[in-house]
Amino acid sequence: DAGITQSPRHKVTETGTPVTLRCHQTENHRYMYWYRQDPGHGLRLIHYSYGVKDTDKGEVSDGYSVSRSKTEDFLLTLESATSSQTSVYFCAISAGGGFDEQYFGPGTRLTVT
Amino acid sequence: AQRVTQPEKLLSVFKGAPVELKCNYSYSGSPELFWYVQYSRQRLQLLLRHISRESIKGFTADLNKGETSFHLKKPFAQEEDSAMYYCALRGGNEKLTFGTGTRLTIIP
Numbered sequence: 001d002a003g004i005t006q007s008p009r010h011k012v013t014e015t016g017t018p019v020t021l022r023c024h025q026t027e028n029h030r031y032m033y034w035y036r037q038d039p040g041h042g043l044r045l046i047h048y049s050y051g052v053k054d055t056d057k058g059e060v061s062d063g064y065s066v067s068r069s070k071t072e073d074f075l076l077t078l079e080s081a082t083s084s085q086t087s088v089y090f091c092a093i094s095a096g097g098g099f100d101e102q103y104f105g106p107g108t109r110l111t112v113t
Numbered sequence: 114a115q116r117v118t119q120p121e122k123l124l125s126v127f128k129g130a131p132v133e134l135k136c137n138y139s140y141s142g143s144p145e146l147f148w149y150v151q152y153s154r155q156r157l158q159l160l161l162r163h164i165s166r167e168s169i170k171g172f173t174a175d176l177n178k179g180e181t182s183f184h185l186k187k188p189f190a191q192e193e194d195s196a197m198y199y200c201a202l203r204g205g206n207e208k209l210t211f212g213t214g215t216r217l218t219i220i221p
Contacts, residue, residue, distance in 0.1 A: 031207050033209075035211075040122070040213060042119075042199060042211045042212055042213035042214045043199065043211040043214075044211070045208060045209070048207070048208060050207065058208065059210075090157065092157075094207065101147070102159070102209060103158075104156045104157040104158065105156065106156055107156075
């Protein structure tokens with residue numbers, strides 16, 4: 001497995017609380033991504049980063065924010081969690097430029113009650 | 114806008130039978146197409162990409178621009194092929210658009 005870790009791996013939280021998920025890489029790859037995986041929807045891109053402090057929105061960015069202050073860390077924050085954000089969240093990385101594949105982390109299962 | 118359609122949510126095939134997982138796409142430029150696979154309790158990983166024109170684990174996929182398709186095929190299914198398969202498209206930037214996935218089950 002590429003050097004990607006996610007923390008926490010499982011989390012249960014209450015509606016309205018803030019939640020931060022962390023993605024950490026040891027590959028020094030430029031690009032980092034956050035996806036959510038839901039039955040019937042597949043993987044949908046939330047946000048991505050193309051460098052330190054450079055981020056952009058994906059197709060389902062509402063209710064999420066991200067930050068990348070170091071190459072190796074990409075944080076996903078749910079400012080005020082809602083039940084619709086119950087999902088499995090995957091981080092991915094890629095070196096970029098052409099046909100580079102994306103390498104995925106193990107996922108974080110988030111339940112918002 | 115780019116879009117990937119996988120019409121089958123579930124597909125069951127007997128061991129030894131041929132497998133075809135369908136993928137259609139919508140994109141105005143020249144697409145880059147991929148198949149990703151997620152085996153039980155493993156990470157999502159790249160299976161193959163159209164540019165490589167390679168066979169991985171017996172699977173092949175041909176890009177058909179006329180039909181805007183990138184179907185995944187294997188002539189003889191094996192039990193270890195049971196997994197979730199995602200077709201993905203990259204169009205002009207570093208973002209991937211994934212289909213909704215097909216769960217393939219191989220029946221012994």
